[in-house]
Amino acid sequence: xxxxxxxxxxxxxxxxxxxxxxxxxxxxxxxxxxxxxxxxxxxxxxxxxxxxxxxxxxxxxxxxxxxxxxxxxxxxxxxxxxxxxxxxxxxxxxxxxxxxxxxxxxxxxxxxxxxxxxxxxxxxxxxxxxxxxxxxxxxxxxxxxxxxxxxxxxxxxxxxxxxxxxxxxxxxxxxxxxxxxxxxxxxxxxxxxxxxxxxxxxxxxxxxxxxxxxxxxxxxxxxxxxxxxxxxxxxxxxxxxxxxxxxxxxxxxxxxxxxxxxxxxxxxxxxxxxxxxxxxxxxxxxxxxxxxxxxxxxxxxxxxxxxxxxxxxxxxxxxxxxxxxxxxxxxxxxxxxxxxxxxxxxxxxxxxxxxxxxxxxxxxxxxxxxxxxxxxxxxxxxxxxxxxxxxxxxxxxxxxxxxxxxxxxxxxxxxxxxxxxxxxxx
Numbered sequence: 386x387x388x389x390x391x392x393x394x395x396x397x398x399x400x401x402x403x404x405x406x407x408x409x410x411x412x413x414x415x416x417x418x419x420x421x422x423x424x425x426x427x428x429x430x431x432x433x434x435x436x437x438x439x440x441x442x443x444x445x446x447x448x449x450x451x452x453x454x455x456x457x458x459x460x461x462x463x464x465x466x467x468x469x470x471x472x473x474x475x476x477x478x479x480x481x482x483x484x485x486x487x488x489x490x491x492x493x494x495x496x497x498x499x500x501x502x503x504x505x506x507x508x509x510x511x512x513x514x515x516x517x518x519x520x521x522x523x524x525x526x527x528x529x530x531x532x533x534x535x536x537x538x539x540x541x542x543x544x545x546x547x548x549x550x551x552x553x554x555x556x557x558x559x560x561x562x563x564x565x566x567x568x569x570x571x572x573x574x575x576x577x578x579x580x581x582x583x584x585x586x587x588x589x590x591x592x593x594x595x596x597x598x599x600x601x602x603x604x605x606x607x608x609x610x611x612x613x614x615x616x617x618x619x620x621x622x623x624x625x626x627x628x629x630x631x632x633x634x635x636x637x638x639x640x641x642x643x644x645x646x647x648x649x650x651x652x653x654x655x656x657x658x659x660x661x662x663x664x665x666x667x668x669x670x671x672x673x674x675x676x677x678x679x680x681x682x683x684x685x686x687x688x689x690x691x692x693x694x695x696x697x698x699x700x701x702x703x704x705x706x707x708x709x710x711x712x713x714x715x716x717x718x719x720x721x722x723x724x725x726x727x728x729x730x731x732x733x734x735x736x737x738x739x740x741x742x743x744x745x746x747x748x749x750x751x752x753x754x755x756x757x758x759x760x761x762x763x764x765x766x767x768x769x770x771x772x773x774x775x776x777x778x779x780x781x782x783x784x785x786x787x788x789x790x791x792x793x794x795x796x797x798x799x800x801x802x803x804x805x806x807x808x809x810x811x
Contacts, residue, residue, distance in 0.1 A: 393417065395464075397472050400500065404507040405695035407478065411468045413497040421467075422460045429456060461489065464497055472501060479506045482701075504701060509740055513689045515801030519681050523674040525809035526666040534662045535641060538649055543636035552596050552633040554583030559631040560595060565605070566625045575629070591628065598630040617715060678804060679795050683734050686798075694732045702728040741794050749789035754782075757789060 394417025400408045423445075430448045449456060469484055485502040545557050552558050561575035580586040582596065588611075594604045605627045610619040639645050646658040686692070703721050706728060712720045742748045755769070758776070762769045776782045 393467070393471060394420075395468050395471050397468065397475055399476070404509075404693075404698075405505055406697035407472075407476070407501075407503045407505060409472050409501040409503070411472075411499055411501055413464050413468065415494055415496055418460070418464065418491075418497050421463050422456065425456050425459045425463065429459075457491075461491060461497065465499070468499075469501060472503070478503060480504065481506050504697060506739075507695050507698065507736065509690070509692055509736055511686065511690050511692075511737065511740055511744075514686060514741065514798060517682060517685045517689075517802040519678050519685075519799075519802060519804045520807050521674050521678050521804055522807045522810050524670045526663055526670055530666055531659060531663050534666065535659065536638070538662075539638045539641065539645070540636060542645075542648070543638045545634040546637045548633040548635040551599060552582060552630070554596075555581065555636070557581050557634040558595055559633075561629045561631065562591075563627040563629075564624060565627055575627075594628060595630055598628075600630055600633055603627060603629045678799070680734075682795070682798060682802065683737055686737055687733055692733055692737060694729050694736070698732055699725070699729055702732050738791055738794050741798065742790050745797060747790060747793035747797055749786040749793070753789050754786055757785060 394414040396412045396414075398410045398412075400410045402408065426445050426448050429452055430443050430445060433448075433452070465486060472478065472484075473480070481504050484504075487500050487502065489497075489499040491497045548556060557579070558581075559577070559579045561577050563575045578587070582592050588608055590608055594606070598604060605625070607623045607625050609623045610616075610621065612621050614620045641655055643654045646652040646655050649658060650661075652658040652661060703724055706724055707717055707720060710720075758772050759769045762772045765772065773782070776785060
């Protein structure tokens with residue numbers, strides 16, 4: 386036992402590790418456990434009012450008897466915190482989250498033992514960051530793309546009006562569905578439904594049947610739910626139903642006129658609106674080209690430096706995405722398998738960016754964040770304080786910091802490589 390262990394009564398042994406995770410076996414001597422428990426009892430006696438005794442005057446034996454389990458739990462938590470601090474100091478850890486605790490064993494008169502699992506920021510060696518050749522390919526903006534965007538603008542302002550003919554994809558239908566397989570052989574009440582055809586919100590067969598009906602028409606038959614239906618109880622099941630089509634509505638697209646252009650925004654004419662749409666599409670194509678160049682650069686840096694993603698860090702990223710998306714328990718295995726390659730690329734990218742930012746002092750600072758907020762405030766006609774408050778309330782201040790850091794990193798990296806512009810692609 387080292388001198389530190391003798392003084393603290395806490396022995397910490399590295400049991401396993403990879404580039405991003407440490408596992409420690411921890412043993413706390415009975416003497417240290419007893420001392421921690423005595424301190425906890427003293428704190429309870431001082432802070433908690435015990436009936437029949439003045440504040441802070443209850444005997445230790447009474448306090449132990451009244452609050453035994455709570456004292457035991459508080460003692461363990463205090464020793465876990467002390468052990469965690471000792472492990473951090475011992476190995477100079479840079480944890481990225483609180484540690485996980487497992488295999489806790491605590492018996493009277495015996496050492497307290499447990500394991501600490503710690504996720505840490507891995508250190509990666511980036512020996513080559515320059516001299517790469519990259520090609521920036523900007524997709525050409527066509528007249529068809531501009532027309533499609535203008536159509537989307539018209540659809541956003543198009544009212545739904547009754548259709549005179551049968552329904553077709555893109556129409557809004559209102560119908561009722563009666564379950565003819567209800568218990569007891571009777572039919573349940575008609576359930577109203579309302580959805581747009583062709584958006585995947587209803588069974589394909591149901592949509593097909595509705596498009597065969599005139600308004601007020603009825604169809605009876607069996608509908609089968611797919612094997613991957615979101616409702617597990619319905620997967621692969623068939624159900625006899627009666628479907629009655631009510632009203633069919635269709636969007637009436639407004640004419641593309643100068644008046645429409647003025648309604649959409651500050652545009653004097655259709656030509657001005659069309660020019661603005663093209664400008665936006667060209668800018669978006671440029672941003673997408675820049676994103677592809679950045680992705681290509683990250684891939685080349687990763688390959689040149691053999692950057693691998695630690696398994697524990699990848700598992701953490703996948704688990705975080707599963708929790709964020711609220712994936713049902715029965716679908717988590719498939720979701721994790723599909724997400725893993727994407728998560729691995731994302732983690733590798735983050736590792737490279739963070740390492741370069743730290744090595745070259747490129748991380749966002751309070752000054753650069755403040756300047757960016759002030760710029761946003763000027764464009765919005767708001768105060769910097771109001772913009773900052775809005776970002777903090779939405780939880781997006783960290784996102785802004787991350788964006789500035791990435792811009793700094795890629796400006797630095799791209800300045801050391803060759804980027805060639807290819808002719809616009811169609």
